[in-house]
Amino acid sequence: MNESKISLINGKLHVPNNPVIPFIEGDGIGPDIWKATKLVIDTAVNKAYGDYRRIKWQEVYAGEKAFEKTGEWLPEATINSIKKYLVAIKGPLTTPIGGGMRSLNVALRQQLDLYACVRPVKWYAGVPTPVKHPERVDMVIFRENTEDIYAGIEWLDGTPEVKKVMDFLTNEMGVTAIRFPETTSIGIKPVSKEGTERLVRAAILYALENKKDSVTLVHKGNIMKFTEGKFKEWGYQLAKDEFSAHDYEGGPWQVIDKDGHQLIIKDVIADAFLQQIILRPEQYDIIATLNLNGDYISDALAAIVGGIGIAPGANINYKTGVSIFEATHGTAPKYKDLDKVNPSSEILSGVMMLEYLGWQEAADFIVKGLKGAIKNKTVTYDFERLMTDATLLKCSEFGKAIVKNM
Ligand SMILES: NC(=O)C1=CN([C@@H]2O[C@H](COP(=O)(O)OP(=O)(O)OC[C@H]3O[C@@H](n4cnc5c(N)ncnc54)[C@H](OP(=O)(O)O)[C@@H]3O)[C@@H](O)[C@H]2O)C=CC1
Numbered sequence: 490m491n492e493s494k495i496s497l498i499n500g501k502l503h504v505p506n507n508p509v510i511p512f513i514e515g516d517g518i519g520p521d522i523w524k525a526t527k528l529v530i531d532t533a534v535n536k537a538y539g540d541y542r543r544i545k546w547q548e549v550y551a552g553e554k555a556f557e558k559t560g561e562w563l564p565e566a567t568i569n570s571i572k573k574y575l576v577a578i579k580g581p582l583t584t585p586i587g588g589g590m591r592s593l594n595v596a597l598r599q600q601l602d603l604y605a606c607v608r609p610v611k612w613y614a615g616v617p618t619p620v621k622h623p624e625r626v627d628m629v630i631f632r633e634n635t636e637d638i639y640a641g642i643e644w645l646d647g648t649p650e651v652k653k654v655m656d657f658l659t660n661e662m663g664v665t666a667i668r669f670p671e672t673t674s675i676g677i678k679p680v681s682k683e684g685t686e687r688l689v690r691a692a693i694l695y696a697l698e699n700k701k702d703s704v705t706l707v708h709k710g711n712i713m714k715f716t717e718g719k720f721k722e723w724g725y726q727l728a729k730d731e732f733s734a735h736d737y738e739g740g741p742w743q744v745i746d747k748d749g750h751q752l753i754i755k756d757v758i759a760d761a762f763l764q765q766i767i768l769r770p771e772q773y774d775i776i777a778t779l780n781l782n783g784d785y786i787s788d789a790l791a792a793i794v795g796g797i798g799i800a801p802g803a804n805i806n807y808k809t810g811v812s813i814f815e816a817t818h819g820t821a822p823k824y825k826d827l828d829k830v831n832p833s834s835e836i837l838s839g840v841m842m843l844e845y846l847g848w849q850e851a852a853d854f855i856v857k858g859l860k861g862a863i864k865n866k867t868v869t870y871d872f873e874r875l876m877t878d879a880t881l882l883k884c885s886e887f888g889k890a891i892v893k894n895m
């Protein structure tokens with residue numbers, strides 16, 4: 490057995506003391522935030538475990554760097570390496586808008602079947618925010634990561650393909666509601682029972698493990714009845730079938746009783762949810778939602794606690810153990826190579842990765858360092874511009890400030 494390979498045995502992650510962890514540096518601001526992140530993670534692991542534990546980083550390629558080196562945007566070797574070593578971390582990758590290739594980020598999630606995009610959102614004291622009570626926000630988003638309109642099934646207006654689909658819809662399916670059939674592009678939104686169930690199951694298990702008060706199914710089921718509506722129905726049904734949930738105050742809300750703790754399963758329509766997270770965020774803990782809703786909600790919630798400079802995430806398949814940790818934000822191209830942006834999103838994704846490995850002591854050192862740097866008002870531009878008397882740090886300097894405060 491290769492001692493430095495993380496493995497999943499009987500559903501449990503086995504982590505050697507020197508695990509190989511593949512990383513993708515990323516495009517745009519990727520190299521800057523990765524440098525700061527690597528420094529912070531390596532220092533925290535060393536501080537927590539000395540020479541006993543150390544990550545063996547293995548660079549794998551995707552995006553612009555991959556194209557330069559191999560002529561491919563997402564080489565097979567990268568996918569194979571992540572499958573082999575199970576746990577990986579990545580920087581953001583560029584996706585052209587409109588035409589051009591499909592998202593490499595989405596491709597990685599789909600090819601590795603990383604069905605849960607897990608994005609915790611909470612406020613760190615001292616971070617400037619646009620709301621009065623950011624401390625009331627403490628949520629974890631479970632975003633379905635492999636289906637919905639992100640599956641990329643779409644046809645461009647004016648092509649023979651879209652004409653074929655249009656003919657099928659009008660002639661064989663009796664569709665009459667397409668307003669301008671000659672100039673319409675078409676996209677398809679697949680949402681399955683299996684896809685919904687594995688996502689909602691992961692959200693409920695997380696909520697029970699962490700003794701949270703509620704899981705909220707966020708959907709637009711009033712309009713998209715058979716996709717978003719079924720997501721809600723399948724979610725409630727799973728709570729009943731697998732967790733013995735029963736009606737709460739007459740239903741449709743459910744309640745799960747476990748070890749003297751009550752977990753409420755509820756639902757809310759997505760637009761109403763987006764105003765309630767600003768007005769009454771304390772009513773929400775764990776959010777389970779479909780892919781597009783989850784994308785919007787991630788950035789909206791991040792803004793409430795200080796912006797996407799401090800919004801971590803993970804893409805996980807709980808069955809295979811394969812996971813990629815990554816910031817919620819993108820490549821912010823205007824800041825490329827300026828050593829300017831906030832590396833906190835990537836660093837906190839590293840914290841999630843360490844927690845996933847069970848290396849809690851190292852994760853705790855990073856959070857302590859981050860809190861210290863923010864408390865001292867030594868911060869990057871995104872926070873500094875909203876604070877008074879703060880010291881403006883570069884991306885790399887902020888990494889060092891975290892290390893200093895560990
Ligand atoms: N998972 C991934 O790899 C993702 C990739 N993308 C891709 O990234 C590219 C750019 O997307 P775009 O829509 O501009 O979104 P970005 O998230 O890249 O940037 C939007 C704005 O967010 C702020 N921001 C982003 N990252 C940071 C940071 N680390 N610290 C501080 N502020 C930050 C900046 O705001 P300000 O201008 O106010 O300073 C920036 O201009 C696209 O190709 C997109 O497809 C997008 C999201 C996720």
Ligand SMILES: O=C(O)CCC(=O)C(=O)O
Nearest residue numbers: 583584592594595784817
């Ligand atoms: O892949 C992309 O370019 C965007 C993805 C995204 O916005 C997200 O996952 O939050």
Ligand SMILES: [Mg+2]
Nearest residue numbers: 784787788817
């Ligand atoms: Mg997004």
